[in-house]
Amino acid sequence: MLGQRALAFGASQVVQAGRDVHVHYVVDQRPVLRRADLVRRVLPATVEQTPRSPLRGREDDLAFLRDNVAAGSPVVVTGPKGAGKTLLLKHAAKTGELSGRVLGDDVGMVWLSGRFRTAAHVVRELLQECFEVDADVIVPDALARRALGDVRALVVLDGVDLPPAEAQLLLSAMPRSVFVLSSRRDDLWEVGRTRPLGGLPLADAITVARDEVGDRVDVDEVESDWRECDGNPRDIVERAAVRDAARRLGAVPQGESSAEALAQGLAIVLGSLTDQARRALGTLAALGDDVRWGTRLLTAISGVPEAEGAATLARKRLAHFEDDGYLVSDVAARSAPFTGSDLVPLVDRVTEWVTSAPPDAVAAELDVLERALKRTLDAELHETALALARTAATGLAWTRHWGALAIVLGLGLRAAIGAGSVREEISFRYALAVCRLNDGSTRQAAEVLAGALSLSGDDERLAVRVRELDAEIQHLSARQPWSALDAVLARVAEAGSTVAASARAVRDACGAVLTSTPAGAQLARLAQENPAVVRGVASMVAVAGLVLATMSASGSRDEATAMPPTGVVAGQPPVATSESNPAPTDSNSAATGTPPNDPTPTTRVSTNGATPEDRQAPGTSRTESPHPQTTEPRTTIPATWGHVRVWTVDGAIGTTRPLSGPTVPNNNEANWTYGPWEMITPAAGYPTATHVAVGKQRIRLPAVGAPGGSVKVTTQDYAAWGGAVGYRPGVSCQPSTWFQDGADEVVDVVCFDRAGNPADVPFFLRYVAGSASTGRGFVFDDQPTAPTFTPDWRHGVNAGAVTRTGVGRYTADFPGSAGGAVEVTAVGPALRHCAVTGRRGQLADLACTAPDGSPADTAFTAAFTVDHNLLDDPRKPVGDYLVIGDSPSSSAPVITAKWASGNAPTTLERLSTGKYKAHFTNGYIRSTVHVTAHGHGNHCAVMQLNDYSRADDSHFWIACFDAAGALVNTGFTLIYTSTRIY
Numbered sequence: 006m007l008g009q010r011a012l013a014f015g016a017s018q019v020v021q022a023g024r025d026v027h028v029h030y031v032v033d034q035r036p037v038l039r040r041a042d043l044v045r046r047v048l049p050a051t052v053e054q055t056p057r058s059p060l061r062g063r064e065d066d067l068a069f070l071r072d073n074v075a076a077g078s079p080v081v082v083t084g085p086k087g088a089g090k091t092l093l094l095k096h097a098a099k100t101g102e103l104s105g106r107v108l109g110d111d112v113g114m115v116w117l118s119g120r121f122r123t124a125a126h127v128v129r130e131l132l133q134e135c136f137e138v139d140a141d142v143i144v145p146d147a148l149a150r151r152a153l154g155d156v157r158a159l160v161v162l163d164g165v166d167l168p169p170a171e172a173q174l175l176l177s178a179m180p181r182s183v184f185v186l187s188s189r190r191d192d193l194w195e196v197g198r199t200r201p202l203g204g205l206p207l208a209d210a211i212t213v214a215r216d217e218v219g220d221r222v223d224v225d226e227v228e229s230d231w232r233e234c235d236g237n238p239r240d241i242v243e244r245a246a247v248r249d250a251a252r253r254l255g256a257v258p259q260g261e262s263s264a265e266a267l268a269q270g271l272a273i274v275l276g277s278l279t280d281q282a283r284r285a286l287g288t289l290a291a292l293g294d295d296v297r298w299g300t301r302l303l304t305a306i307s308g309v310p311e312a313e314g315a316a317t318l319a320r321k322r323l324a325h326f327e328d329d330g331y332l333v334s335d336v337a338a339r340s341a342p343f344t345g346s347d348l349v350p351l352v353d354r355v356t357e358w359v360t361s362a363p364p365d366a367v368a369a370e371l372d373v374l375e376r377a378l379k380r381t382l383d384a385e386l387h388e389t390a391l392a393l394a395r396t397a398a399t400g401l402a403w404t405r406h407w408g409a410l411a412i413v414l415g416l417g418l419r420a421a422i423g424a425g426s427v428r429e430e431i432s433f434r435y436a437l438a439v440c441r442l443n444d445g446s447t448r449q450a451a452e453v454l455a456g457a458l459s460l461s462g463d464d465e466r467l468a469v470r471v472r473e474l475d476a477e478i479q480h481l482s483a484r485q486p487w488s489a490l491d492a493v494l495a496r497v498a499e500a501g502s503t504v505a506a507s508a509r510a511v512r513d514a515c516g517a518v519l520t521s522t523p524a525g526a527q528l529a530r531l532a533q534e535n536p537a538v539v540r541g542v543a544s545m546v547a548v549a550g551l552v553l554a555t556m557s558a559s560g561s562r563d564e565a566t567a568m569p570p571t572g573v574v575a576g577q578p579p580v581a582t583s584e585s586n587p588a589p590t591d592s593n594s595a596a597t598g599t600p601p602n603d604p605t606p607t608t609r610v611s612t613n614g615a616t617p618e619d620r621q622a623p624g625t626s627r628t629e630s631p632h633p634q635t636t637e638p639r640t641t642i643p644a645t646w647g648h649v650r651v652w653t654v655d656g657a658i659g660t661t662r663p664l665s666g667p668t669v670p671n672n673n674e675a676n677w678t679y680g681p682w683e684m685i686t687p688a689a690g691y692p693t694a695t696h697v698a699v700g701k702q703r704i705r706l707p708a709v710g711a712p713g714g715s716v717k718v719t720t721q722d723y724a725a726w727g728g729a730v731g732y733r734p735g736v737s738c739q740p741s742t743w744f745q746d747g748a749d750e751v752v753d754v755v756c757f758d759r760a761g762n763p764a765d766v767p768f769f770l771r772y773v774a775g776s777a778s779t780g781r782g783f784v785f786d787d788q789p790t791a792p793t794f795t796p797d798w799r800h801g802v803n804a805g806a807v808t809r810t811g812v813g814r815y816t817a818d819f820p821g822s823a824g825g826a827v828e829v830t831a832v833g834p835a836l837r838h839c840a841v842t843g844r845r846g847q848l849a850d851l852a853c854t855a856p857d858g859s860p861a862d863t864a865f866t867a868a869f870t871v872d873h874n875l876l877d878d879p880r881k882p883v884g885d886y887l888v889i890g891d892s893p894s895s896s897a898p899v900i901t902a903k904w905a906s907g908n909a910p911t912t913l914e915r916l917s918t919g920k921y922k923a924h925f926t927n928g929y930i931r932s933t934v935h936v937t938a939h940g941h942g943n944h945c946a947v948m949q950l951n952d953y954s955r956a957d958d959s960h961f962w963i964a965c966f967d968a969a970g971a972l973v974n975t976g977f978t979l980i981y982t983s984t985r986i987y
Contacts, residue, residue, distance in 0.1 A: 043152050044137035048113020050105040052161070054095035058216055061238075062209030063093055069200050070094075070185070071102040074159065079176060079184045079197030086295070087239025087335075088202040090187035091118075091163050091327070098161070105159045108183060118163040118328045120372065123686055124175035125444045126408025127165060128153065131179065144407075146444045150178045157181040164188070164328075170684035172196045173880055195985065204236015217242045217322075218249040226266075239325075243336045246322035250274045271336060274321060285314025289324055289331060291351055292376040294338035297330040302370050305358045306351065329369075349389055352377050356393045359400055367397060368406035371413075378416040387423035394420050395429065398436065411440040415687075418453075428464055431457045435471050442478065448708045448748040449689060451478045455747075642713070642775030642798070644877040647680030647706040647750065648933035648982070649692050652721070654756075654765040655731075656696045664704075666691030676953055677769065679931040679984045682707040684880070689748075697753070700763025701741075704752045706772060710745035713799030714774030715783035715866045716752055717830050719935040721767040722946035725920075725964040725972075735759040735970035737944055738768040740866075741834045750774075759970040761836040761856040769947065771933050771982070773868070773876060776802040779821050780873030785832070786815065789853075789862040813853040813860035814842075817867050822847050824902060825871030826886040826978050828937040837863040838944040838968070841937060841978065858942040858968025872904045876982055882906050883983040885925045887913055890939075890976045898976070909957070919972030920948070921963040928952050928959035928983035939976035942968035952983070959983075 060067070066082070070093065073080045082090045097103040098116070105112035115134045121127045125146045132138060132149040135156050156179055166188050167175060173196055176184055184197065193199060205213065210231045214222045222245055234240035244267055251270030254277050278286065288307040289298060300311050307314055315331040318324035323337040355377055359367050367374075374397050381390040394417025401410040414437040421429035434457035441450035457471045649664050652673045656662065665675035666688070682689040690707030697703050718738050725734035738756035745751075756766040776782065782803025788794045794807040805818030819827065827849045831837035836856050843850035853863035868875065874884035888902035898915050905911050909927030916922055930953045938945040945965040952959035959981065967973040 042139070043132075046135055046137060048105065048115060048135065048158055050112070050114060051101065052098060052114050052116040054098040054116070056092055056095040056099060058092065058213070060089075060092060060096040061213050061216070062205040063089065063096075063202070066093055066200055066202060067097060067102065069198075070097055071107075073198045074103065074183060074185060075107050077108065077183055080186070081193045081197045081199045082185070082187045082202060083189070083191055083193065083199060084202030085189060085237065087237045088204075089238050090202055093202070094161060094163055094185065094187055103159065103161060103185065108157075108159055112157055112159060114159045114161070116161045116163070117165070119165070121165050121167065121408060122412055123408045123444075124167060124171040124178070126406070127162065127167070127175050128178050129406070129408065131160065153179045155181070159183050159185070161185045162187070166190055168686055169193055169195050170880070171686055174684075177880075204231070204234070205238050205241075206236070207231050210236055210238065210241050213238050214241055214245040218245050221249055221252070223248070240335065243322050243334050247271050247274055247336055250277075250321055267336070274323070275337075279313065279317075281309040281313045282317045285309045286318055286323060286333065286337060288351075289315070289318070289333040290338045291347065292373065292380065294333050294335055296372045296376050297327060297332050298373055299330045299366070299370050301362075301366060302355070302358055302373060303331060306354050348380060348384060349386060352381055352386075352389050352393055356396050359393070359396045362400065364400045364403040365406075367400040368404045368409050371406075371409045374409075375412055375416065378413070378420070382416065382419055382423065385423065387420050390420035391417065391424050391426065391429060394433075398433070402436070407440050407443060411437060411444075414440065427460050428462045428467075431460050431462045431464070431467055431471065435467065435474065438474060438478070442474075446685065447478060448710075449685070451475075452689070452708075452748055454478060642711055642802075644773070644775045645681060645709045645711050645714075646771070646773045646876045646878060647682070647692065647709045648678065648769070648771040648984070649694070649704055649706070650674045650677035650721075650767070650769050650933070651694050651702055651704070651754075652767045654696070654702070654767055658696055658698060661693050661695040664692045664694055672953075676930040677933055680706060680709055681878075682709065696765075698763070700756045700765060702754045702756075704754060704770060705746075706750040706752070708748050709772070709774075710748050710750040711774035712745060713785065714743065714750070714772060715785055715868050716740040716743050716832075717771045717828060717866070717868065717935045718754055719769045720756070720946040721769060722948055722964055723767060725946065726948035726962065732758055732764050732766060733970075734964065734972075735966045736764055736766045737836065737838065737946065738766055739831045739833070739837065740770075741832070743772070755834055755836075757836040757856075759856070769933050769935060771875075771935060776877055778873070778877060779803055781868065781870040781875050781877050782819055782822070783866060783868035784817055784819075785864075785866040786817075787832070787864045789813075789815075789864050809862075810850075811860065813862055815851045815853075815865075817849045817851060819847050819849060819867075819869045822849070822869040822871055825869050825873075826888050826902065826904075826980055827867060827869045828935060828978055828980055829865055829867040830937070832864040832866055837861055838938075838942060839863060839865045840941065840943050841939050842941055852941045854942045854968060856968075870904075870980065874906065874982055875980055876984070881982070881984045883927055883985060884981060885909070885911055885927065886978065886980045887911060887923060888976075888978050889913060889921070891915070891974050892940075892976070893974050895974060898974075901976075915974065916962075917972075919965045919974055921965075921977075923961045923963065923979055925952075925959040925961075925981055926957050928981060929956040929985040930983075931985060932959075932981065932983040934961055934979070934981045936963055936980075937978045938965055939978070943973060943975045945975070945977045956985070 070080055070082070082093060084090050094103060103114075105114040115131060117127065117130055117134070121130070128146060128149045129144050131153055132144060135158070136152060138144065158179070160179060160182050162184065165172075165186055168190075169192055172186065172193055176196060186193070186196065191201070204210075207228060211222070211224055211227050214227045226248060227241060227245060230241050230244045234244075247267065248270045251273040254273050275283075285303065285307045288303060300315065303315055304311055315324055315326075318337070319326050319331065323334050324331045325334060355373060359374075374393070378390050378394055381393070394413055398410060398413045398417055401407075401413055404410075414433050418430065418433040418437060421433050434453050438450040438454040438457075441453060454471065454475055458475055462468060651664065653662075663669055665678040665683070669675050678692055680692070682691065692707065693705045695703040695705075718740050720736055720738045722734055722736055724730050724732055724736070736756065736758055738754055741753045741755045743750060743752040750772055752770060752772060754768060754770060756764055756768065758764040773783065782801070784796050784801040784804035784807060786794045786796070786807045787800070790809070792809055794809075796804055796807075803820065805820055807818070808816045810816055823846045827841055827844065829839045829841060829851050831839040831853055837853050838856075839851060839853040841849060842852045849867065849869070851865065851867060853861055853865060855861040870886065874882050876884075883906045885905040886903065887900055889898050890901045891898035898913060898921065900913060903911055905925060905927055907927050909925065911926070912924045914922050932952055934947055934950060936945045936947060943965060945963055948962040948964045950959070950961045961979065961981070963977065963979065965973055965975045965977060967975075
């Protein structure tokens with residue numbers, strides 16, 4: 006590369022980035038961490054901490070912390086900036102109340118400080134604390150988690166402001182350890198026992214002020230500050246210190262209001278500063294009062310030594326020293342103006358410093374780098390931002406801080422696009438895709454890299470790398486069964502130690518397994534003969550080995566293209582296309598374009614030998630074929646899911662709108678819309694609804710696409726509740742088709758009035774695919790006229806055969822479902838009602854009818870769950886179900902089966918004919934609820950719900966109708982899932 010200069014820093018090196026140096030060069034040089042490279046550290050029982058001041062007014066908070074840690078419970082200390090969270094933790098550590106010895110004589114302690122952005126970032130830091138790890142190796146997230154899973158320690162994370170899903174993901178990495186977190190967030194109550202730190206009592210606030218300025222404190226002024234600052238101790242101390250300094254420098258006007266006196270006192274203090282201290286203050290305040298500047302960076306940018314600059318400001322309480330860095334005080338930040346014209350020179354100086362700084366020093370300045378990049382991007386200074394991002398990413402790529410690297414790469418990508426630099430954009434996309442794969446985020450990697458594949462750059466070597474990486478991503482996305490693949494990769498990972506050394510080995514091994522060659526089988530047998538190796542390394546090294554192999558500069562295009570074609574899975578036939586057998590479309594496809602084909606083939610199997618070869622979307626009609634029966638081997642698809650509520654249905658035809666996310670104006674839909682797309686930072690995207698036609702909505706669920714799956718749609722019949730809407734009670738909705746579109750899942754939903762005419766109606770939708778346990782299962786029968794339907798791996802999970810017992814009547818075999826809940830929904834473009842008509846152990850009898858109640862052969866999807874959340878995701882365990890027995894002749898409904906997570910109480914009452922109210926005591930938004938009627942020709946809907954007013958107090962109102970659209974007393978199954986994030 007032109008313009009590069011390598012500088013040695015311990016075991017690492019920095020590439021001094023000129024205009025022609027790109028981050029992918031450094032990424033490709035990183036060695037791979039092997040399991041054998043990890044050497045366990047002996048953790049200290051205590052971590053020495055020195056509180057900056059005495060602890061006042063927090064005796065109850067200290068006792069809460071001590072008691073819960075001793076009980077082995079995770080604790081989250083929350084509160085605004087300056088509330089005293091760090092002081093509380095440091096005081097507890099100094100007194101021994103936060104110590105590994107509290108949990109056991111052999112339990113160590115780990116203490117990390119810093120505002121990490123992702124769980125993966127923290128996991129790598131924890132691995133570094135608990136194990137001897139070379140600084141210049143890449144640490145795959147899965148390998149780090151495997152190693153940390155055996156560690157028992159007290160882990161204190163001070164200032165780790167992660168979203169709830171990321172925080173839970175972090176804690177799951179060390180299940181044997183006890184965590185204590187401090188955070189400004191107020192939504193981490195799911196993570197552990199939460200202790201909010203509010204303002205101090207007035208007496209304690211006065212004592213804190215005296216600790217700072219002595220007996221010179223004015224009690225009346227402190228009381229005024231106490232009211233204005235809601236008792237925040239830092240704010241009170243800052244104000245008291247400024248007033249005290251002003252009095253010692255000159256007269257402070259009397260008779261002024263508290264705010265006016267503070268402003269005039271601050272002016273006196275600022276006027277007393279030296280030119281050097283003013284320059285340091287200007288730099289500290291340039292990017293905001295919540296940005297921490299490291300000492301070396303602050304000295305370099307301001308040109309002022311620490312003793313004459315930042316240290317002086319800290320003594321006057323115009324700055325605070327935290328975590329080996331400085332932050333400007335709130336009081337001083339408001340009086341240190343920073344103009345836009347100063348931004349470019351400031352960022353240029355930061356870029357210059359990064360060019361020659363050690364990699365770990367660059368990583369420590371993520372606050373400054375991130376804010377500087379965002380400010381320049383907001384000002385559309387794309388070239389300035391691009392220079393900083395290129396230089397910072399090149400340095401960070403040499404460190405273990407790939408969480409920080411991913412943030413800089415994302416901002417650098419924005420800068421490259423804004424600057425119109427195709428080469429830079431490809432480079433940033435490639436490196437960011439590698440980071441995502443290293444974290445195990447295959448879908449995100451695919452989405453990022455897709456943009457690079459569509460660009461034409463002038464760097465052919467980089468283009469080859471992009472294509473090779475894309476080939477590996479496609480193989481990972483094909484969901485090859487891990488039993489054989491992990492075994493091969495475990496053996497390869499043990500043999501290779503660098504990217505270049507392992508590239509061909511990993512690529513050849515994967516190719517052998519995926520194409521089922523004798524060589525692949527031989528390698529698999531070798532791994533199976535060493536189960537300890539497989540268990541220890543397989544699942545962690547698989548992703549890293551594949552990802553890093555693609556980054557090898559020595560890989561050839563021939564090796565990449567020699568792999569099996571994208572979308573082919575070992576043991577399964579490739580998709581066969583034919584002009585005589587096109588994929589089906591429906592009459593509404595012209596409104597939004599024909600939906601893309603499902604990238605995986607489906608095989609229909611019936612016991613009478615019918616195997617139709619036409620590839621069909623859910624709900625389309627089929628004809629039987631005389632070809633002999635063929636079956637596909639089972640493939641395991643990891644559980645994935647998503648749910649939405651569509652409430653606003655009267656938008657213009659053809660419009661697309663988000664259902665959740667930062668741009669959504671209210672929570673009518675967002676509170677009941679959630680999925681794994683939002684359990685990562687940043688979110689992979691947000692669901693959208695497109696109003697395709699009257700009565701038809703197309704729902705796009707980001708980053709959860711998978712072959713097959715099951716969709717449940719439940720109508721919200723607001724007319725039955727008494728709402729003034731444009732339809733009569735008795736409406737219904739159902740899925741007409743669903744398919745995987747790249748990383749997304751697309752579901753088309755059709756809704757009808759009682760007569761079967763298209764109608765715009767609100768609904769709830771839940772999508773699930775794959776399975777991680779036997780607690781739930783589903784089947785999608787798209788052969789409603791076949792005597793017996795045996796589902797392949799795309800059409801069923803934990804499901805046996807479906808037997809057709811008559812027109813529109815079926816018996817589904819769900820092994821292990823006895824005593825649980827079964828739901829069913831019709832699938833297709835024409836209105837149908839499907840209901841449960843009987844249960845016999847693991848067998849469920851189902852009946853599907855036309856709008857007039859006559860039997861109708863109908864494609865359907867049915868699912869079951871037994872003492873289990875139907876999402877099958879251990880991160881979201883909260884849920885309930887009720888199986889209700891009722892009839893027109895019954896005096897009251899009877900609960901025949903139920904389950905509630907945490908054994909929470911549940912109740913049900915009949916309000917009037919066909920109307921019911923259910924109450925669950927363990928749910929909260931976000932959530933989804935679905936109901937299935939019992940009895941031939943019946944259907945049920947949700948009228949209204951309230952699980953948002955209070956946590957663990959969820960109410961649902963249900964209405965059930967007969968085939969004529971009249972309210973009827975009938976049994977039903979109600980399944981509620983809370984994915985609560987609050």
